[in-house]
Structures are given as structure tokens and as C-alpha cells.
Amino acid sequence: xxxxxxxxxxxxxxxxxxxxxxxxxxxxxxxxxxxxxxxxxxxxxxxxxxxxxxxxxxxxxxxxxxxxxxxxxxxxxxxxxxxxxxxxxxxxxxxxxxxxxxxxxxxxxxxxxxxxxxxxxxxxxxxxxxxxxxxxxxxxxxxxxxxxxxxxxxxxxxxxxxxxxxxxxxxxxxxxxxxxxxxxxxxxxxxxxxxxxxxxxxxxxxxxxxxxxxxxxxxxxxxxxxxxxxxxxxxxxxxxxxxxxxxxxxxxxxxxxxxxxxxxxxxxxxxxxxxxxxxxxxxxxxxxxxxxxxxxxxxxxxxxxxxxxxxxxxxxxxxxxxxxxxxxxxxxxxxxxxxxxxxxxxxxxxxxxxxxxxxxxxxxxxxxxxxxxxxxxxxxxxxxxxxxxxxxxxxxxxxxxxxxxxxxxxxxxxxxxxxxxxxxxxxxxxxxxxxx
Amino acid sequence: xxxxxxxxxxxxxxxxxxxxxxxxxxxxxxxxxxxxxxxxxxxxxxxxxxxxxxxxxxxxxxxxxxxxxxxxxxxxxxxxxxxxxxxxxxxxxxxxxxxxxxxxxxxxxxxxxxxxxxxxxxxxxxxxxxxxxxxxxxxxxxxxxxxxxxxxxxxxxxxxxxxxxxxxxxxxxxxxxxxxxxxxxxxxxxxxxxxxxxxxxxxxxxxxxxxxxxxxxxxxxxxxxxxxxxxxxxxxxxxxxxxxxxxxxxxxxxxxxxxxxxxxxxxxxxxxxxxxxxxxxxxxxxxxxxxxxxxxxxxxxxxxxxxxxxxxxxxxxxxxxxxxxxxxxxxxxxxxxxxxxxxxxxxxxxxxxxxxxxxxxxxxxxxxxxxxxxxxxxxxxxxxxxxxxxxxxxxxxxxxxxxxxxxxxxxxxxxxxxxxxxxxxxxxxxxxxxxxxxxxxxxxxxxxxxxxxxxxxxxxxxxxxxxxxxxxxxxxxxxxxxxxxxxxxxxxxxxxxxxxxxxxxxxxxxxxxxxxxxxxxxxxxxxxxxxxxxxxxxx
Numbered sequence: 001x002x003x004x005x006x007x008x009x010x011x012x013x014x015x016x017x018x019x020x021x022x023x024x025x026x027x028x029x030x031x032x033x034x035x036x037x038x039x040x041x042x043x044x045x046x047x048x049x050x051x052x053x054x055x056x057x058x059x060x061x062x063x064x065x066x067x068x069x070x071x072x073x074x075x076x077x078x079x080x081x082x083x084x085x086x087x088x089x090x091x092x093x094x095x096x097x098x099x100x101x102x103x104x105x106x107x108x109x110x111x112x113x114x115x116x117x118x119x120x121x122x123x124x125x126x127x128x129x130x131x132x133x134x135x136x137x138x139x140x141x142x143x144x145x146x147x148x149x150x151x152x153x154x155x156x157x158x159x160x161x162x163x164x165x166x167x168x169x170x171x172x173x174x175x176x177x178x179x180x181x182x183x184x185x186x187x188x189x190x191x192x193x194x195x196x197x198x199x200x201x202x203x204x205x206x207x208x209x210x211x212x213x214x215x216x217x218x219x220x221x222x223x224x225x226x227x228x229x230x231x232x233x234x235x236x237x238x239x240x241x242x243x244x245x246x247x248x249x250x251x252x253x254x255x256x257x258x259x260x261x262x263x264x265x266x267x268x269x270x271x272x273x274x275x276x277x278x279x280x281x282x283x284x285x286x287x288x289x290x291x292x293x294x295x296x297x298x299x300x301x302x303x304x305x306x307x308x309x310x311x312x313x314x315x316x317x318x319x320x321x322x323x324x325x326x327x328x329x330x331x332x333x334x335x336x337x338x339x340x341x342x343x344x345x346x347x348x349x350x351x352x353x354x355x356x357x358x359x360x361x362x363x364x365x366x367x368x369x370x371x372x373x374x375x376x377x378x379x380x381x382x383x384x385x386x387x388x389x390x391x392x393x394x395x396x397x398x399x400x401x402x403x404x405x406x407x408x409x410x411x412x413x414x415x416x417x418x419x420x421x422x423x424x425x426x427x428x429x430x431x432x433x434x435x436x
Numbered sequence: 437x438x439x440x441x442x443x444x445x446x447x448x449x450x451x452x453x454x455x456x457x458x459x460x461x462x463x464x465x466x467x468x469x470x471x472x473x474x475x476x477x478x479x480x481x482x483x484x485x486x487x488x489x490x491x492x493x494x495x496x497x498x499x500x501x502x503x504x505x506x507x508x509x510x511x512x513x514x515x516x517x518x519x520x521x522x523x524x525x526x527x528x529x530x531x532x533x534x535x536x537x538x539x540x541x542x543x544x545x546x547x548x549x550x551x552x553x554x555x556x557x558x559x560x561x562x563x564x565x566x567x568x569x570x571x572x573x574x575x576x577x578x579x580x581x582x583x584x585x586x587x588x589x590x591x592x593x594x595x596x597x598x599x600x601x602x603x604x605x606x607x608x609x610x611x612x613x614x615x616x617x618x619x620x621x622x623x624x625x626x627x628x629x630x631x632x633x634x635x636x637x638x639x640x641x642x643x644x645x646x647x648x649x650x651x652x653x654x655x656x657x658x659x660x661x662x663x664x665x666x667x668x669x670x671x672x673x674x675x676x677x678x679x680x681x682x683x684x685x686x687x688x689x690x691x692x693x694x695x696x697x698x699x700x701x702x703x704x705x706x707x708x709x710x711x712x713x714x715x716x717x718x719x720x721x722x723x724x725x726x727x728x729x730x731x732x733x734x735x736x737x738x739x740x741x742x743x744x745x746x747x748x749x750x751x752x753x754x755x756x757x758x759x760x761x762x763x764x765x766x767x768x769x770x771x772x773x774x775x776x777x778x779x780x781x782x783x784x785x786x787x788x789x790x791x792x793x794x795x796x797x798x799x800x801x802x803x804x805x806x807x808x809x810x811x812x813x814x815x816x817x818x819x820x821x822x823x824x825x826x827x828x829x830x831x832x833x834x835x836x837x838x839x840x841x842x843x844x845x846x847x848x849x850x851x852x853x854x855x856x857x858x859x860x861x862x863x864x865x866x867x868x869x870x871x872x873x874x875x876x877x878x879x880x881x882x883x884x885x886x887x888x889x890x891x892x893x894x895x896x897x898x899x900x901x902x903x904x905x906x907x908x909x910x911x912x913x914x915x916x917x918x919x920x921x922x923x924x925x926x927x928x929x930x931x932x933x934x935x936x937x938x939x940x941x942x943x944x945x946x947x948x949x950x951x952x953x954x955x956x957x958x959x960x961x962x963x964x965x966x967x968x969x970x971x972x973x974x975x
Contacts, residue, residue: 019931020932023931023932024932027932027945030948030952034952034955036949068917068924068949069917069952069953069956069957071913071916071917074916074917074920075916075920077920077924078920078923078924078927081923081924081927081928082923082927085926085927085928085930085931088931108973109972110919110920110923110971110973111971111972112915112918112919112967112970112971112972113967114915114967115911115915115963115966120915124923
């Protein structure tokens with residue numbers, strides 16, 4: 001019996017055929033139309049659109065023609081073909097390269113003698129950003145995810161819960177991981193879900209918080225599949241969460257820091273990321289909800305009413321999101337004293353990131369610190385991501401700008417792990433106190 | 437040695453010393469100031485004469501110069517110059533070499549030297565320093581004899597003294613002149629100057645074979661690269677606007693017995709004066725056209741001269757007395773010395789200043805073996821009547837034009853550059869600055885022509901440079917594509933082939949891609965292939 005799992009063998013054959021087919025077509029076109037170019041959807045910010053209906057980021061209709069005879073594209077063209085051949089070779093040799101491996105396998109010098117006799121040399125690529133970029137181009141060109149080309153990446157995400165899966169040729173019970181957890185494999189599509197017994201999925205941004213909740217028995221008590229992305233989520237974690245949501249109709253709640261970075265991590269889970277928008281259809285979980293920590297969890301909504309007393313702020317916010325005044329009011333989870341202890345001051349970097357989320361106008365209207373006001377001036381014209389321009393998010397970020405405060409989730413555990421696990425999370429879910 | 441000396445000599449009758457004596461006393465003026473300058477001047481005069489005797493008469497020059505040490509102790513050198521020119525009639529030889537004289541026949545014609553005056557200076561200088569006589573061997577084309585003379589000049593009497601003479605039958609078909617003089621000079625320090633002069637001369641005489649044998653027995657040889665030669669100049673009468681009062685008086689005084697009517701004198705001695713112009717002038721001068729020359733009073737002569745000079749309806753002077761080198765000669769000369777990447781020459785139409793016709797020619801040499809220019813200007817090679825001007829560059833009108841009138845940057849040129857500009861000015865009267873005869877004065881008409889000539893050749897260079905930049909850009913594009921062909925072919929062969937077919941597919945793809953790039957860029961398959969062949973991957 002082969003040591004390689006059957007799923008891998010099948011995946012490999014499919015990938016080899018796909019690559020061969022596509023490049024054969026490339027040469028057929030050269031013979032037919034006299035053109036040598038790769039045609040695939042453009043992977044640029046301007047061709048990334050937010051689909052209001054499905055609530056995910058998608059590639060737009062723009063097509064890229066990467067022609068070998070376009071001197072600005074010739075190198076990229078060559079890099080793309082080179083990368084395809086390296087991946088093809090790895091597939092044929094039963095290998096599982098990482099993107100870093102692929103970078104090294106293709107890195108070499110190309111030297112030649114120019115017409116005036118000079119020796120010239122350059123590298124096929126100089127840093128991994130270049131090779132990573134052509135891998136993404138190939139995914140789009142071949143219409144396949146790199147995981148299905150058996151390209152591996154570092155495992156980052158972890159999961160525990162009442163869930164039985166089949167990975168490779170083995171069956172694994174994720175409720176029997178001891179103090180550890182199952183590391184989500186880079187090819188989550190090759191996993192078979194055998195059985196699941198859970199009410200919802202909770203994704204925690206921070207690994208430390210995941211471990212605390214795990215040891216506290218949170219997932220057993222609440223029948224939860226507990227996942228952490230350990231910071232920015234990788235593709236495997238996102239795909240894994242998406243499958244849980246899609247295949248078992250489980251609600252997905254995301255728990256992050258209360259700062260623009262946390263907000264963005266949530267949006268990556270929910271809508272997809274800009275650089276990988278071509279994968280959103282398979283990676284995004286449009287039903288995911290931001291459970292916390294929100295600014296209104298910290299400050300309540302009273303402060304927002306205060307802010308709106310300024311007619312200018314009120315008008316600006318209403319113009320951007322009409323229903324911002326109709327939002328429900330609520331009490332804070334923290335006392336004034338706790339707030340003073342746990343909250344930290346936002347840095348300029350945080351403020352700038354927040355401007356990218358909701359746009360310059362909200363920031364300009366709400367920001368409390370005159371120092372930051374002048375410094376973010378250069379972001380003028382930034383209009384924000386459409387999926388953040390909802391009344392709920394505008395209220396959150398308005399409070400953020402006004403107080404220039406942020407809160408790390410560890411601070412909540414500072415109030416007591418019991419508070420987080422037994423009060424904060426269950427109550428928020430019970431009250432449907434989340435942002436969708 | 438110029439104007440000063442010449443007019444001094446033409447005033448012969450007003451001076452109490454003979455021209456020979458005059459030169460003897462004022463030799464610095466003629467360029468014989470010290471043993472270095474004198475050496476240079478002697479060689480230059482003899483070569484100029486040799487070339488005048490050939491190319492000015494339609495003969496392709498073969499000129500041999502030999503310089504040898506002529507005394508064991510003293511710094512005496514014997515200089516022998518041989519040409520294949522028209523030769524000198526034997527009865528003229530003693531006067532051509534032994535009497536400082538000035539032709540009274542006023543005809544205008546471009547030449548290197550001034551009526552052979554220089555060679556007499558050479559004879560006198562030899563006499564002064566070594567006391568040795570000049571030796572001349574000469575024959576003309578249709579002569580059956582070759583004539584031999586050894587002679588010196590009686591300085592006080594200004595007469596030739598023949599020491600030896602002889603003649604022998606020609607055994608071969610030879611014509612030309614061989615002149616030998618022995619002078620005292622400083623060869624060590626004159627050598628560089630002489631070589632420079634020779635090299636500069638060779639640039640504009642690509643139709644000449646010139647050989648120099650130095651005292652060290654080095655042989656410097658410039659061989660003929662073209663048979664094209666400029667058309668020889670024709671003699672012409674002076675233009676009225678180009679004449680001065682002394683010249684005018686000499687013409688009147690030397691006119692036979694003076695019985696000629698003044699109207700006829702004007703029409704027969706000047707160009708651009710026909711009967712009606714002569715009448716108009718005499719009418720303005722209030723002189724009877726039939727008055728005989730010897731009857732003219734001093735004040736009438738003065739009045740007539742003033743009217744002639746101020747009259748402004750003459751036809752411009754004729755340029756038949758000029759002999760420009762022409763494009764072909766200029767380009768052949770520059771090609772021989774610099775093998776340039778780009779070369780262009782132009783001969784402008786004749787113009788005139790103060791009644792003197794002149795033609796400006798310019799040539800440009802770029803790249804190849806053209807030497808690097810100085811920091812702020814091109815290399816300037818100046819010539820006047822086919823004589824190279826080597827010294828006093830900074831005061832010359834050509835230098836002024838190069839520095840002040842031409843915006844080099846607008847021609848895509850920044851210095852230093854491998855760039856040389858040749859400017860040749862030919863005229864029946866070159867307006868030299870000072871006695872050195874090494875720089876030309878800033879005459880507005882000449883400056884304008886020099887500017888236009890330089891701009892014309894530089895414009896052509898610019899056109900070439902623009903084209904080159906464009907071609908380079910095409911090549912750059914081809915290189916960018918061609919260098920990736922092996923990588924693309926190899927990668928595609930890995931995907932499309934198996935172990936047995938991989939190499940075949942790679943070769944076929946390489947060929948296909950080369951043809952593809954060649955077709956898209958309009959560059960030959962061979963050139964694309966040469967780049968592809970040079971590509972090395974991962975070495």
C-alpha cells in the first residue's frame with residue numbers, strides 16, 4: 001500500500017492535466033492567431049468589487065492580457081511560465097512545495113550578451129513577493145486554488161470541538177486533542193467532515209485567548225467549534241470556517257481586538273481580502289458576525305448621542321449612512337473605572353487604518369484629537385470600504401475616532417476569564433448583540 | 437609672413453634697402469624668429485610649394501620630404517622636398533629662388549603661399565645660418581632635359597648668384613621639382629610641430645602621397661586614398677571693391693606707356709566693370725573717359741579710387757579663382773585619419789566680403805577613432821586656402837562661432853565627445869589676424885558663413901544620432917524579449933513534453949519564439965538568435 005493518501009494522488013493527477021491543457025492551449029493560440037499571451041482576470045484593487053448581494057469581495061470583469069511581446073510584461077510572462085513549470089515538476093515528482101520552496105527553486109540568474117557586447121545579467125526573481133505574485137496569477141489563470149496544486153503553507157489555524165474529520169487516510173476526533181488542538185491543514189478541501197455536534201463556531205483572533213477558552217472547557221460547555229486564526233487568518237483557516245458554515249449551517253461568530261486591525265480581520269473572514277479577492281467565493285463566510293469587542297461594549301451608546309449633539313457631525317454621518325440615528329442604544333459591559341484601566345490610546349497607525357475602513361469624511365467629522373486631525377489630512381479623498389459603510393460600523397468608528405481609544409481582548413480576560421466565557425460571550429449571543 | 441611684409445616689399449621704390457636686405461633684418465616677421473619656428477617654417481614653405489605645384493594644376497601629388505643631419509658638430513639639417521608638379525622653366529629658376537621680387541601682374545587666384553615668396557625666405561635663412569646654397573632639380577612635362585641649379589642670393593643687390601648649373605637628358609618620364617636647403621635648426625623641439633603640420637595637411641589632401649623621412653630614419657607615410665581632386669582655381673582680375681590705393685596706383689603705373697584711355701583701363705583690369713559701369717564711375721568722378729592714364733593728376737587718381745570703392749552696383753566677385761576641396765575630398769581625408777562612425781561635409785556657395793570672394797567648407801567627424809574633445813567644445817581643425825592653422829586657435833573666428841553661435845546641446849551633443857569639426861575657408865584674400873597667419877579675423881560675412889556651414893553639418897549629425905537612439909531603443913526592446921526565450925521554451929517543454937520529447941520540443945519552441953520576436957520587432961532572425969544563443973540560465 002502506498003504511503004501517499006489516495007486523495008493526494010487524485011488531486012495531483014487533476015492538477016497535472018489542468019496545467020498541461022492550459023499551456024497547450026496557449027501554444028495553439030500562438031499558431032492560430034500569432035499571439036502569445038496569458039489571459040486572466042485582472043488582480044488589481046481597481047478590479048476588486050464588493051458584491052452587495054452576496055456580501056463578498058469579487059474580481060471584477062477586467063481582463064489582463066499578459067503578452068510576451070509587451071516589454072513591460074515580458075518578464076512577468078516569463079516568471080509565470082517558469083513558475084508553472086516548477087509547480088508542474090513538483091507535482092510530477094510527488095512533492096509538496098511551500099511558496100518559499102517555489103521561490104528558491106525558481107531563483108536563478110539569466111545572463112546574456114547584449115548587441116553592443118556587454119554582459120548583462122538579472123535574476124528570474126529577487127524576492128518572494130515577486131514569486132508569490134505569479135503564483136496568485138497562476139491560480140487565476142488556471143482557475144484553481146494553490147492548495148489544489150498541492151502547494152503547502154505554514155499551518156497557522158487551530159481548531160477544537162465536537163467534530164470528527166477524515167484527513168488523508170486517518171479519522172480524527174477533534175474533541176480528543178488534550179490540551180492541544182488540531183492544526184488546520186493547508187488543504188482543507190481534502191478534509192472529509194464525518195460528524196459534528198455543535199451550536200455555533202467561535203473564531204478567536206488571539207491564540208492566547210483560544211487556549212484559555214479551550215482549557216476552561218468553553219467549547220464543551222457551550223457546544224462550540226472553537227477556532228483561532230492566530231492573527232491575520234490564512235487561507236486554510238478561512239476555508240475551514242467557510243465549510244463549517246456552509247455544510248452544517250452553523251452560525252459563525254468572530255471575536256477580535258477592539259481596534260481597526262481586529263475589525264479588518266473580521267471583514268476578511270466575512271467578505272474576503274483585497275489581494276485574494278479571486279478566492280472569496282470559496283474562502284469568505286458572508287454570514288459571519290462580529291461579536292466583539294465593540295466600542296459600544298466599552299463605552300455604551302450614550303457617548304454617541306453626545307457626539308451627535310454637534311449638528312455638523314450629525315449631518316455628515318447621516319449623509320453617509322442614513323439610519324445611523326435609528327440604532328438601538330445599549331449599556332456598556334465595563335464600568336467607568338475598568339474602562340480607565342483597560343483602554344489604551346490609539347496610535348496614529350490605528351487611526352490611519354480606521355480611515356481606510358470608513359473613509360476620511362467620518363474621521364474628519366468625529367476625530368477628537370487636533371493632533372491626529374492634522375496628521376490624517378494626507379488621507380483626504382479616501383472613501384472607505386463599502387462593507388464598512390453601514391450604520392453600525394460608522395457608529396463604532398465614530399466613537400473610535402472621538403475617543404482615540406482601543407482595547408485588546410486580553411483586557412476583557414483581565415476582568416476575569418469567567419466574565420469572558422460565562423457572561424460576555426453567551427450574553428452577546430443571546431441578545432444578538434453583534435454586528436453583521 | 438603676410439601682409440606687412442608684402443606691402444613693405446611692394447613699396448620697393450620708396451625704400452632705400454633691397455627686399456632681400458629687408459627680410460634679412462626683419463626675419464622674425466616672416467616666422468623665422470628662432471631655430472624651432474624657423475625649422476617649422478622652412479619645411480612648411482617647401483611642402484606648401486610642392487602641393488601648389490601639383491594639386492593646383494590638376495596633378496595628383498606625390499611629395500617626399502627628407503630631413504637629415506648635415507653636420508657632425510653643428511645642428512645643421514638638410515631638408516629635401518621632392519614633388520611631381522609642373523616643374524619650373526630653367527630660365528625662371530634663378531629668379532624664383534634667387535631674387536626677392538613681387539609680381540606686378542595683378543591677378544587673383546587662390547594659392548597656399550604668396551607667389552612663391554616664402555621659398556626665397558627659406559633660401560635667405562639657409563644662407564644666414566649655414567651659408568650653404570639652395571639646390572634645385574626640375575623638369576616640365578614636355579621637356580627632354582632635367583635641369584640642375586646650385587644658387588644663392590646677393591643680398592645687397594637682390595640678385596641670384598648661380599654657383600653651379602647643369603642639365604641632363606631625361607631617361608624616364610619625370611616632371612617636378614626637388615629642392616634642397618641646409619639650415620641650422622632645433623629639430624628636437626621642431627619635430628612635434630612638423631609632424632602635426634603634416635598630419636593636419638594630410639587630412640585635407642587625401643589625394644596625395646606624402647612621405648617624410650626624419651633624421652632618425654623614421655618614415656611617416658600618408659598614402660593616397662582617393663583620386664578625386666578639387667578643381668584647380670582660375671586666374672581672375674581683381675574685383676574693384678577688393679582693391680586698395682597702393683594696388684590701384686601700381687596698376688596705373690605699370691600699365692604700358694600710359695597712353696591707354698582711363699575707361700579702357702578700368703574695363704580691362706577689373707572684373708565686374710563693363711563699359712556702362714566704367715562710364716557711370718567716371719561720370720561720378722567727373723573724369724573724361726578718354727583721358728589717358730598718364731594725364732591723370734594725383735588728386736584725380738585719389739578721387740577715382742574713392743568713387744570705385746564707394747560705388748555699390750557691381751556684380752559680386754567671381755568665384756572661379758577659388759578652389760574649394762569639396763565634399764568628397766573632405767570626407768575621404770577624415771575617413772582616412774579617424775575612420776569615424778559618422779561623417780558629413782558641406783561646401784557652401786561662394787560669398788564675398790569687401791570685394792573678395794570666399795567659400796566656407798565644413799566637415800564633421802563623430803566617433804570611430806575621432807579623439808575625445810576638450811571639456812567644452814569639439815576638436816576644431818581650421819584651414820585657410822588648404823593650409824592648416826595650428827596656433828592662435830582661441831582668437832580665430834571659427835573658434836568664436838563654435839563657442840558662441842552654436843548651441844551644441846540642441847544638437848544632442850554634450851562635451852567631451854568624440855567629435856571633430858573641420859572648417860576650410862578659401863579666398864583670394866584671407867583676412868588673417870596679425871602677422872602670424874594662424875588665425876582669421878571676425879568678419880561678419882565670414883562669421884555668418886562659418887556658422888551656417890557648421891550648423892549644416894551638425895544638423896546631419898543630429899539626424900544620425902536621433903536615428904541611432906531609435907535603433908538602439910528597438911534593439912533594447914528586442915533584447916528584453918530575446919533574453920527570456922530560452923527560459924520560456926525550457927519551461928513550456930517541461931510542461932508539454934516527457935523525458936524523450938522534452939529536448940525536441942524545447943528546440944522547436946525556441947525556433948518558433950525567435951521567429952515570433954523577429955516578426956513583431958522587425959529585427960532579423962539572426963540578431964535575435966545571437967542574443968538567444970548568448971543566454972545562460974543559472975550560471
